[in-house]
Structures are given as structure tokens and as C-alpha cells.
Amino acid sequence: MNKVNAGAEFGTYNHYTYRICYGLTKDGKMDYSIPHYEFIKHCRCKNCQNRLKYDRFPTNSLTIITDDKSKFPEIERILDEYACNEIHYIGGQYISFINGKRKGECV
Numbered sequence: 168m169n170k171v172n173a174g175a176e177f178g179t180y181n182h183y184t185y186r187i188c189y190g191l192t193k194d195g196k197m198d199y200s201i202p203h204y205e206f207i208k209h210c211r212c213k214n215c216q217n218r219l220k221y222d223r224f225p226t227n228s229l230t231i232i233t234d235d236k237s238k239f240p241e242i243e244r245i246l247d248e249y250a251c252n253e254i255h256y257i258g259g260q261y262i263s264f265i266n267g268k269r270k271g272e273c274v
Contacts, residue, residue, distance in 0.1 A: 180243065183206055183243060186204075188202070188205055201234055203232055203233065204232065204234070204239075205232045206230070207228060208246045209226045210249065210250060214251070214253060215227055224256045227253055229245075229246065229259070229261075230259055230262070231245060231262045231264065232263050245262065
């Protein structure tokens with residue numbers, strides 16, 4: 168079921184929430200014909216938790232975006248296995264499954 172929250176549309180796949188984004192046409196108008204699905208997971212490894220607790224720095228994260236719902240099981244597997252294990256804050260990592268091609272890797 169999709170929900171609208173403050174102008175953004177969300178859905179769920181198993182225990183993950185994703186945001187539904189739409190592209191723009193060449194004229195700069197919203198194109199609702201091809202939705203993109205954006206999953207974000209904040210790392211919960213020991214290093215990120217310590218950094219958040221003691222240094223007040225944010226946790227590292229992984230963002231995955233796709234335009235194909237058939238990629239959801241693979242995305243779920245990647246998110247389930249994700250842990251950055253980085254001592255320092257590196258920010259966000261990105262993987263794209265747009266147009267059926269995977270771009271980007273996570274550490």
C-alpha cells in the first residue's frame with residue numbers, strides 16, 4: 168500500500184520502506200509514467216553506533232534506487248547484508264538499478 172506523507176509517496180516491501188520518486192520530462196514537468204523506487208538503510212554496525220553515541224556524527228548509509236519492482240528481492244538481500252564497518256564517517260553509498268543495469272558498489 169502506498170502512503171503520501173508531506174508531498175512524498177512511500178511504499179513497503181517486506182520490512183523496508185521505500186520512497187517513490189518520479190522523473191522530469193524535457194520540458195521540466197513531472198513524468199508520472201515511470202516511477203523510481205528509493206530504498207535507504209542507515210548502518211547499524213558497531214563503529215557507526217559508537218560514532219553516533221560518542222562523537223554525535225551521523226551513521227553511514229546505503230541508498231539503492233530502481234525503476235523495476237522485480238529487483239526488490241535482490242535489493243532486500245543487499246540491504247540485509249549491508250554493514251559499512253568503517254571507523255570514519257564516509258557518508259552515503261549509492262547503487263542504481265536504473266534501466267536494468269547495476270551501477271555502484273558498496274564496501
